[in-house]
Amino acid sequence: MSKGRLAPLRRTAGYDRPPVRALKTLFAFTRDLRVDDHLGLAQAAQFGDVVPVLVLDPARSARLRSSPRRAAYYCAAVTALDAAIRARGGRLIVRRGPTAGTLRSLARGIGAETVAWSVRYDAKEIRADRDVQAALEESGIRVVAVHDASVVPPEDLALSHRRGDGWRAFVPYFERWRTLIPPDALPAVQFAQSEIASEALPVPADFGAREIEVGPVSPAASAQKLAAFLNGPILGYGIARNVPDAGATSDLSAELSFGTVSARSAVRGACARASDPFLLIEETTAVRLWLRALAQRDFFLQLGWYNDALDEAPLQEKMRRFAFARTHPQLDAWRSGTTGFPLVDAGIRELRATGRMHPRVRAIVASFLCFDLGVDWRVGRDEWDRLLIEDDPALATGNWQWVAGVGADLAAYPRIYNPVKQAHRFDPAAGYVRRWIPELAGLPDATIFERGERPQPQLSLPLFGARAYPAPILDHEAAARAFLARYRAEVVAV
Ligand SMILES: Cc1cc2nc3c(=O)[nH]c(=O)nc-3n(C[C@H](O)[C@H](O)[C@H](O)COP(=O)(O)OP(=O)(O)OC[C@H]3O[C@@H](n4cnc5c(N)ncnc54)[C@H](O)[C@@H]3O)c2cc1C
Numbered sequence: 001m002s003k004g005r006l007a008p009l010r011r012t013a014g015y016d017r018p019p020v021r022a023l024k025t026l027f028a029f030t031r032d033l034r035v036d037d038h039l040g041l042a043q044a045a046q047f048g049d050v051v052p053v054l055v056l057d058p059a060r061s062a063r064l065r066s067s068p069r070r071a072a073y074y075c076a077a078v079t080a081l082d083a084a085i086r087a088r089g090g091r092l093i094v095r096r097g098p099t100a101g102t103l104r105s106l107a108r109g110i111g112a113e114t115v116a117w118s119v120r121y122d123a124k125e126i127r128a129d130r131d132v133q134a135a136l137e138e139s140g141i142r143v144v145a146v147h148d149a150s151v152v153p154p155e156d157l158a159l160s161h162r163r164g165d166g167w168r169a170f171v172p173y174f175e176r177w178r179t180l181i182p183p184d185a186l187p188a189v190q191f192a193q194s195e196i197a198s199e200a201l202p203v204p205a206d207f208g209a210r211e212i213e214v215g216p217v218s219p220a221a222s223a224q225k226l227a228a229f230l231n232g233p234i235l236g237y238g239i240a241r242n243v244p245d246a247g248a249t250s251d252l253s254a255e256l257s258f259g260t261v262s263a264r265s266a267v268r269g270a271c272a273r274a275s276d277p278f279l280l281i282e283e284t285t286a287v288r289l290w291l292r293a294l295a296q297r298d299f300f301l302q303l304g305w306y307n308d309a310l311d312e313a314p315l316q317e318k319m320r321r322f323a324f325a326r327t328h329p330q331l332d333a334w335r336s337g338t339t340g341f342p343l344v345d346a347g348i349r350e351l352r353a354t355g356r357m358h359p360r361v362r363a364i365v366a367s368f369l370c371f372d373l374g375v376d377w378r379v380g381r382d383e384w385d386r387l388l389i390e391d392d393p394a395l396a397t398g399n400w401q402w403v404a405g406v407g408a409d410l411a412a413y414p415r416i417y418n419p420v421k422q423a424h425r426f427d428p429a430a431g432y433v434r435r436w437i438p439e440l441a442g443l444p445d446a447t448i449f450e451r452g453e454r455p456q457p458q459l460s461l462p463l464f465g466a467r468a469y470p471a472p473i474l475d476h477e478a479a480a481r482a483f484l485a486r487y488r489a490e491v492v493a494v
Pocket of ligand 1: 241249250251252253254256257293294296297298300357358359360362363366388390391392393395396397399400403
């Protein structure tokens with residue numbers, strides 16, 4: 001981002017549609033579990049009075065079943081959504097079953113000509129949404145599919161790529177993105193009253209999950225969390241995004257992925273913060289870096305939107321031939337946070353304990369899997385998918401491909417992070433490592449940093465007792481060299 005104040009902003013294309021009134025429009029919630037500042041609802045309302053529905057189809061249920069924390073968050077968000085809809089005169093209609101058939105019979109039941117929903121960005125979800133759209137359109141029902149999740153919709157003319165198939169490099173994308181702002185907050189939508197019966201709201205037990213504490217979940221709680229971040233921690237984001245023990249990043253990925261807060265409101269808030277004339281230059285820079293993070297989110301969403309095989313196939317064609325291993329004798333050590341590399345293990349343990357992992361640490365831990373162990377990025381992505389609260393497979397795929405050097409990254413060679421150097425640089429007082437690895441908590445910094453520097457015999461000093469921390473499972477330098485040699489032979493030399 002250039003120095004100085006933010007570039008002058010231009011308004012993006014809004015949500016204008018010719019007003020066509022029908023009796024009722026069915027709006028099916030997907031990844032947009034709120035009623036305020038809602039592009040999908042605003043567009044749906046132009047076709048008739050909105051009847052809100054939530055379809056729990058087999059794919060959604062299976063996905064929630066795979067991650068108990070995600071299921072807990074989702075159920076709490078749906079309960080809050082129903083309350084918000086009731087406050088606006090309606091009621092959420094919940095149905096369980098295949099999406100196309102359910103929406104078709106509901107639309108026929110209420111005489112709706114139009115069914116609307118917010119689009120999703122992961123390849124599997126895109127394919128599923130297209131199938132539903134085709135089935136409804138075949139039945140004579142108009143489908144309005146809306147980009148609510150991104151700040152700037154991928155198809156926004158002001159942003160669109162000249163080839164018409166999206167951007168594959170973040171830097172030029174961001175140059176364009178940062179000159180745009182989202183429309184003002186959208187007007188509130190009133191809901192139609194309907195007599196249609198609803199099934200019960202989902203609860204975690206439906207997905208085999210017990211009640212798990214995931215914090216306050218509701219649009220109001222999300223708005224408060226965003227406001228609290230914008231009021232203070234955002235000014236320290238420049239350091240916090242890299243140094244896991246230095247302060248807070250926004251921790252809004254779950255809220256943004258389920259849509260309990262709109263990304264547009266996050267950008268509006270950050271732009272307002274950046275325009276404060278009393279900010280120090282490093283504080284303005286921090287706000288801009290956070291806006292850049294939101295732009296990265298948009299970038300990976302559009303990458304998924306335009307590349308609908310991305311969930312399985314690397315974006316880079318040359319990397320489709322490169323075979324990563326599907327397993328490794330030490331894969332379980334990576335999974336359980338017992339590799340003997342403290343920063344890697346701390347990241348995994350944070351994830352297992354909370355459903356979250358600091359952004360910088362994610363890249364280091366993912367790099368360790370792909371390059372030190374040589375294991376396929378899809379293995380890591382799928383493992384984390386069962387542990388994370390957030391529900392954004394397109395962002396997971398985009399980021400995992402980027403780290404593995406097979407995705408939207410133009411670097412000639414993969415970036416292999418040295419987990420020991422990274423620890424020195426980004427966790428210099430070992431505060432993050434001590435928090436997540438109790439076995440190391442009482443040790444001096446120097447002893448912690450020695451860990452991982454070379455393979456050591458398992459320590460069995462009384463200091464460690466029964467809770468000994470493992471010796472490094474491999475020699476990082478040797479593993480990195482071996483990977484690069486293979487890369488050179490199989491990718492560069494071909
Ligand atoms: C290997 C790997 C896997 C990842 N998997 C996911 C995932 O499954 N879901 C997910 O939402 N993010 C993923 N990320 C991106 C990023 O790490 C998380 O969004 C971030 O850690 C969330 O913390 P935060 O909310 O405090 O983010 P902040 O740093 O406060 O950023 C604000 C928001 O911007 C967005 N954002 C920030 N960085 C990125 C990024 N690199 N790509 C896309 N969006 C970004 C997120 O929505 C985030 O909540 C992954 C990153 C890596 C390296």
